[in-house]
Amino acid sequence: MEALSPPELDYDLLPGKWRLVYTTAPDVLPILGLDALPLPQGVPNPLRIGDIYQRFSSVSEGRVENIIHFGTEPFLKQAVLTVVAG
Secondary structure (H helix, E strand, O other), X not given: OOOOOOOOOOHHHOOEEXXXXXXXXXXXXHHHOHHHOOOOOOOOOOEEEEEEEEEEOOOOOOOEEEEEEEXXXXXXXXXXXXXXXX
């Protein structure tokens, strides 16, 4: 969105929680690879990365949170890592 932000973009519509489908955020990318870590042959990686969201505060507050659901089956939604940028 940063690269495409036209001057008429209304940032007041941005606050809320949005599901990410693509990111280049350097604080998120290493986490995405955790469920692909190489383990000894025949040992399944129990870690699963779930949905990733961004929560935007008001424009005046200027806070962004990356919310990453991860865990081991069947507890995927039980652990949430939140990284704050702002």
